[in-house]
Amino acid sequence: MRKLLFIVFLLPFQHLAAQExxxxxxIEIFFDGFHSRDSLKIKxxxxxxxxxxxxxxxxxxxKLSTEKASDFIKSIVSIPDKMKFEERLLSYKIQVDGAMAHVWTPYEFYVNGKLSHKGVNxxxxxxxxxxxKIIYIVDTRRKG
Structure with a gap:
């Protein structure tokens, strides 16, 4: 009986951990595509x-700015290969309710190895x- 209660208690946590x-x-696939300039991976x-x-x-x-997804993807794939950029996610805070999730990721953005700006996604x-599937991204940007 004790074992059954333990299993029943742990199942919701295991399910949430799997969802997270x-x-x-x-999000990792998105950034892998972002860093490799791979529009198919992002999409x-x-x-x-x-x-x-x-x-x-x-x-x-x-200032609040809005960008079309198609324009964003075009801008990413057109970045010259000689330019190196990296968005380093510092942590993840994930909240889930059924089929909806919210993820908060502080980040630092580097261009050619130098800190350009930082903020939160x-x-x-x-x-x-x-x-x-990612349906909405808003980020903050502050100079490093």
Whole structure:
């Protein structure tokens, strides 16, 4: 009986841990595609209606900008090979409710090995069949 109670108690936690792993994997695929300039990889984990926004902070104030997913992908694949860039995710905070997830990832962005800016990404995802798809990304950007 004790063993059964233990198993019943652990099952929800194991399910949540598996979901969180799947969600994190979708974001890792996104960034793998981002860093390798691979549009197909990026699209594999993004919904066709993906919304992208950025909040830039500077001495001139705060600005919200919106970018079409197609423009974002075109800009990524057109980055010259000689330019090296890396977005380093510092941690993941994942929240899940059924087929919806929210992921908060502080980051640092490097261009040619030098810190360019930092901030936080906020991802909204939904589970489509067996894949967690990114439907919305908003990030903050502050100079390093």
């Amino acid at each position: 792993s799947e969600i994190k994997h979708s 594999s984990v993004c919904d066709a209606g993906l919304i992208l926004q950025s909040i830039s902070e500077s001495s001139k104030g705060t 906020s991802f909204q995802l939904f589970k489509e069949k067996e894949t967690w």
